[in-house]
């Protein structure tokens with residue numbers, strides 16, 4: 219298959235960046251999108267040109283490192299897959315493919331198609347964890363969890379933190395990501411203990427970092443490679459409102475905790 | 477945003493109910509009775525403050541949120557907006573702005589006249605909303621404008637209704653489909669009800 223690629227090239231975080239057009243031919247339809255870019259890069263290196271920088275790691279759809287905004291879709295036109303799992307057969311021979319980095323104020327471009335997603339790490343650090351003592355492994359049946367809660371929690375826990383939801387949202391809002399992280403803990407007894415503090419801390423962090431506000435547009439859900447549902451956003455809103463209304467004033471105490 | 481919106485949604489139903497009295501062929505007796513009640517009842521007077529507050533909050537927060545949202549993506553995409561979305565949600569600020577323009581005209585036409593800020597049309601009492609409404613709707617231009625505006629109001633409400641529930645965290649696998657259905661029905665019936673009045677007046681002429 220032959221393609222015309224228009225790729226965003228940007229030398230570093232400070233330089234301006236522009237689209238550069240490349241032609242690529244003899245691509246197997248069974249090639250993944252990233253393998254196609256690998257081939258392009260090999261050709262560029264052979265010509266002594268700077269290869270296109272893009273993020274990737276596992277290449278099996280589980281790590282959330284790959285990104286790329288392809289023809290108006292984060293992770294390309296196929297539903298429920300990451301870019302590394304996208305095959306070239308999803309395109310037509312001779313297609314022009316426009317490849318852009320994620321665009322959001324909290325995700326600055328570092329180089330070409332790579333953006334800095336450490337804003338997500340900061341949100342997790344704000345409260346996306348449970349505080350437990352280390353020690354012996356507790357008995358598996360010591361805490362009972364209903365099957366339905368466990369299922370909903372697992373659905374939310376499938377989020378790989380790729381940032382496609384932010385990239386897709388017209389407001390660059392991180393609500394789907396944050397709500398997935400709030401939900402998978404809030405649904406389980408182990409997560410309930412810190413739930414009120416967690417949701418407030420994570421939402422505050424998200425707002426401070428400059429992500430946009432949710433207008434319930436639903437692009438995030440449509441583009442999420444793990445099909446995280448916006449019902450998680452409703453759950454987070456519910457958790458947040460009740461936490462705001464019901465939590466006591468903070469007591470000053472010695473020691474850690476959130 | 478959602479709370480103020482829901483409040484306005486309830487208000488619209490009341491407003492529509494009173495407006496529909498315009499169609500009663502009793503020379504406006506029932507309509508003016510309702511208007512009289514709305515303008516004199518002390519409880520309604522208090523509600524009026526809430527109503528203006530609701531409008532102000534809804535408009536101001538709407539604009540502020542929109543500005544923040546634009547700021548959250550300083551560099552836009554070259555290819556944009558191909559994701560599957562709730563269509564009208566993308567244009568809430570635009571439909572909202574159109575409604576705001578209408579609201580201003582609406583205020584000049586009615587409320588300001590009652591307050592005496594704007595002179596009522598000749599031969600019409602300051603508080604005679606019935607005559608004012610009929611006079612306005614006797615203009616084809618105004619009536620058509622009004623009907624078009626109602627279409628945009630419908631677009632705005634179509635997303636608004638279920639969105640407000642989602643924002644308040646009221647999401648449930650059993651009831652959300654019902655809320656969505658109700659929202660769609662509301663966004664069709666209410667604007668249609670408003671539009672019906674000039675439409676009937678236009679046709680019956």
Ligand code: SF4
Pocket residue numbers: 376377378379380381382383384394395398438441442443444445446
């Ligand atoms: S919610 Fe979906 S799109 Fe957003 S970060 Fe998680 S996996 Fe990626």
Ligand code: FES
Pocket residue numbers: 273274275276277278279280281282283284300301302303
């Ligand atoms: S590279 Fe790990 S999900 Fe694509």
